[in-house]
Amino acid sequence: MKSPRQFLDILSFDPPVLTRPLFDPRTHPVPVTKQILDEIALSRAEYEAIVERLGREPKPLELGLFGALWSEHCGYKHTKPLLRLLPSKSPRLLVAPGAENAGVVDIGDGIAIVMKIESHNHPSAVEPHQGAATGVGGIVRDIFAMGARPIALLNSLRFGPPDEPRNRFLLHGVVGGISSYGNCIGVPDVGGEISFDRSYSGNPLVNAMCVGLIERDHSSGSTQGGTGPRIISARAKSPGDILLLVGADTGRDGIHGASGLASRAFGEQAEMRSAVQVGNPFLEKVLIEACLAAVKLPGVVGMQDLGAAGMTSACIEMAERSKMGLRLDVAKVPRREEGMTPYEVMLSESQERMVLAVTPGYEGPVIELFKKWDLDATAIGEFFTGTNVRIYDGPELLIETPIHILTEAPQYTFDAPKPKWLSDLQAFDPASVSLPEQTPAGILLGLLASPNIASKRSVFRTYDHQVQNNTVVVPGGDAAVLRLKGTGKGIALKVDCNGRLCFLDPSAGTAIAVAEACRNVSVTGAEPVALTDGLNFGNPERPDVQYQLTQSIKGMAEAANALGVPIISGNASLYNEARGQAIYPTPMIGALGVLEDVTKHATAGFKHEGDAVLLLGAASPWDSTAGLAGSEFLATFHSKVAGQPKIDLDLEKRVQQACRDAVKAGLVASAHDCSDGGLAVSVAESAIIGGVGVTVDDEVPARWDAALFGESQSRIILSAAPANIAGIREIAARVNVPLTIIGHVGGTRVRFGSSVDITLCEADDAWRNGFDRATSG
């Protein structure tokens, strides 16, 4: 777990247009002023640590490198000790998370999968279209840098309430950016989630997840040999290896992205709004093809994407990982603009760039290959036996700095107490709210139409979710399902997080996020085999946020351990605040599941008239008032975010196991996670998606609000032919999971006891059009 790149975030930020370079290494005065330290977001104490470790004052260019590499994004100052708690062991792991940019899991048949989430929150708040687009580009480069073909994108978006025009502007801009970039590069966008809450007003969350497939190496020129998946390392192999810079020319994009924005509260950024990075998806597409072809050439030993802090982090961390010194010549870097200083070249975050490590003598065909794709590939440096990075500007040596000092950022640990306000919120008893004045049917229709629950079809249909001919289950159900060509296998993918529950209890809420991501995968019949996380939190210098971070990661570790799924990669975006108010702690969880036989998968919609509707995981169809804690119902109809979320991880594991077994045995006609909006919403969704009515027979108890709309965890709605019920019952009993027959499929109405009786048409209209109605205008 040594490398800080393990959880490196590539969040880049948009700097001011620099009319004048901030630093000129030749003329800049030392010692450094507070203003400069602020600019690169280093504290005075950190600066003094640098002086002490170097045994001298850093030169200005060095200081820029420290600012970048000691940022939260590259250095993980506030999160690294916590992240060590996360489980990273699995017999399927081919590469441990710490060794490369992400862990790699073995799927069998010579195929491996790598996946990662990246946030682009702050750039998207400034310019939503380009911010989201470059976020997609960044995470895709992360994946193909490992030699993996990007096969799926997902995204997880959070905005403030859609009744505010600014939030609608952000939503439409972000969706447009994801659509324009993702569609152009030919990677299907197979799923995601969008939700709204006041806590994200002014600081939207834009998290993109990419999944890559690494195939068995068939090439004769393989430098690794063997018949396993060919994983490309982000390191050089031998002293003398040449560093090639490939892709876009370097401009003054995003300088101080890693250090500047990533380490400050967002409210301070107003002055820095300009020079947004504009991504070039066409170049990215060409770069994917060229790089994946290049790694098959002899002599190509390593590859790394340029993300946060551009060349600085990519090159220096590559050297660190290679345990070699690196000589770089900034004069060789192709520029898009004139008059750029070495400082600007080193810290530029221009998009669509990669570096490759190539054995000397083999670079000719590599450069030729890139030329075929109309791409520049330029030798900008070489590795040597040593421990320092030497940066030249032509013949002039600008700096020579020990690499380990640059990459060993300080680490801050904290032990903040639980805030009093949180204990008060948790003590709230949902039974204390009175029954609403609306009818149960009215509330069901209201929840189905709420932008958090309603179908996001109008968004998904602007994303190409079918390119590459693998998409078996399209977005809109629980998890997307893709087949793996030539194997008979499939994978299920989901990204999930309920920020409201994480706010009410960071530990339980994050455990629920893990459980729910896995449950969504399990309901398709797939076995969860790997997780990735995208941590979105407020300012880690605040004790409340420290408490949230600590508890959240503990909850994540506990749930991942309980469910036996390793966390193979991650990303942290801190300082998510607007107007001094932190966002809900939002640790997005991405889950990967494997289906040994892709034809045996379940989908969410009811299938046949006469099928029984079963609830797996609970002995009664009706939830108790405790299940209302943090629910959509309380938030929407009582404007209340309070209560104590809970999850029994042992039960959760068994419920998922039973569901997978039932799907695999072919006993189940549909399976759907029971979550936001509770049982009534989930049952109605299965009816709407299936286009057939449903009746839940039992009489709804007096606390119908909790019974119908409580969100207790570990529940799954199944439907099955009556003849299969005994088989499902047997499977549930084997793992000691309650199973209740709650109703039957059929007709054209959606009914719950005598409390709710609406037409399928009404329900369908609310669910299908609710999102558009709430977000247009």
Add this chain to the structure above:
Amino acid sequence: MYLAKVKVTLKPAVNDPQGITIGRALGRLGFDTVDSVRAGKYFELKINEPERAVAEKKVREMCEKLLANPVIERFSFDLEPA
């Protein structure tokens, strides 16, 4: 009545993928003296305003509010009687 001819282009420091791609294509077609291309948008607006100063002010507002994205773009316009 005035005719406004509005040009919207990316700010000089902002990456212009379209311009770069078109520039390279022109080079392949033999136009090898093309040094760079910047792409932009062009609008013609007829405005029912008798006063030039008012028309100018309104066009500027339209540019700032809608026609250009001030975060990445800049604009210029000519105004002529129509």
Add this chain to the structure above:
Amino acid sequence: MKFGIVVFPGTWSDGDCHHATSTVLSQQAEFVWHGDRDISRFDAIILPGGFSYGDYLRCGAIARFSPIMESIIRFAERGGQVIGICNGFQILCEAGLLPGALMRNDHMEFRCSWINLRVEQPDSQFSHLTKKGQILHMPISHGEGNYQADPETIATLERTGRVLFRYCDERGGITREANPNGSANSIAGIVNERGNVLGMMPHPERACEALLGGEDGNVIFRSMFTPWRQPADVSQRK
């Protein structure tokens, strides 16, 4: 049959077309780089979907100048089969092999969804295994698929039976709601005068397996490699 699948920078349906023609339909298929000129080894050419050159300037505007396009024009003149799908259709229009142009969808959004196509003309090398009025279910995925041409051109296309496919609803009705992009007369696919060049916006290669939602696309590729005698006066290819 040996299909040549052209790869432009930015093409992304190349792999899907290869999968559909070779893995699913057991034909020979080979990728051919846009910079190559020799396509003599192929029986049919596929211009696949994607965003060639990023669709910058206009869709297909830069790709049409690729060296291979000269060879494809000659190939088509000699009667060789050429199918342009999505971006390939746009390139064929820019290259003048097909009339008209694909404009921005009338609702201004990218649209990826399954749609229904009604077969208008089964007397064609690309559709002779279908029946007139048959409904084909397949995906679209485009932002600029709004087919437009001057009224005379549209009238000629209609009069000469060169409109192969039209967007329709699930019962075959040609309605405004079933038209996903605003195309004139709901046109989804047309052929050239000689009938050997097809351009269509929907993706038949994405409708090649039941597991992925449908197999209706196969009938188009199968028609291509199944012998067919043109009923009218126009000469046979090769």
